[in-house]
Amino acid sequence: MGEDHYSSSLDNPMKQGAFDLSDEEKMKKIAEHFEAIMDIMGMDLTDDSLAGTPARVAKMYIKEIFSGLNPANEPTVSLFDNNYQYDGMLVEKDIELYSLCEHHFVPIVGKVHVAYFAKDHVIGLSKINRIVQYFAKRPQVQERMTMQIVSKLQDVLKTEDVACVVDAKHFCVCMRGVKDSSSTTVTSQFRGKFAESKYKQEFLQHISSELKIDGLS
């Protein structure tokens, strides 16, 4: 595993030449198309409150909620020598998740819980959140995002011993369609040592108050 585990098959499907346009060119085109959508829906784009919406949406897509599609926005990760040879589990739990589902472009909101065993290096804590945010800021499916987070951490930390649980509400399930506002979706990966029951249990114990399920152990 290690480096080659973070393979391109985990990447979001992108077309050839996806990065040929600059952010500014992309925003200009998105604003034009979004204006057309609003116009088709009969909205009055001369209205003071609506006039800036196409440009606002375009900026939000490229610079904020879909900025993770651009590899240039991948966070730099600070690693530190594990001089103290810390060999316990590190759990970063309750990481806020805001993503969008790639089927409907409506929010996925939830929590991400990550754990790893350090080898030679430890990672700056905030970088775990930044890695989660980077992959969340794409049109996503939860399964792929979970795999991307785990594989990236394995790659960066040069260890197989990484686990991740994502517990999220999909607005395409709750605010439309089947309109089930109580269900949440849980995805998980237990790699390396985490496949062993005692480590999996320890991790799940740390997050059990956040996760209202017992079925993963």
Ligand SMILES: Nc1nc2c(ncn2[C@@H]2O[C@H](COP(=O)(O)OP(=O)(O)OP(=O)(O)O)[C@@H](O)[C@H]2O)c(=O)[nH]1
């Ligand atoms: N596996 C998976 N499915 C997802 C995720 N996010 C949304 N979906 C599902 O993607 C599916 C898309 O199915 P379609 O039948 O093409 O879409 P739809 O007609 O809008 O379906 P309904 O949502 O049932 O109204 C839906 O069942 C969604 O619930 C995700 O992260 N993972």
Ligand SMILES: [Zn+2]
């Ligand atoms: Zn959806």
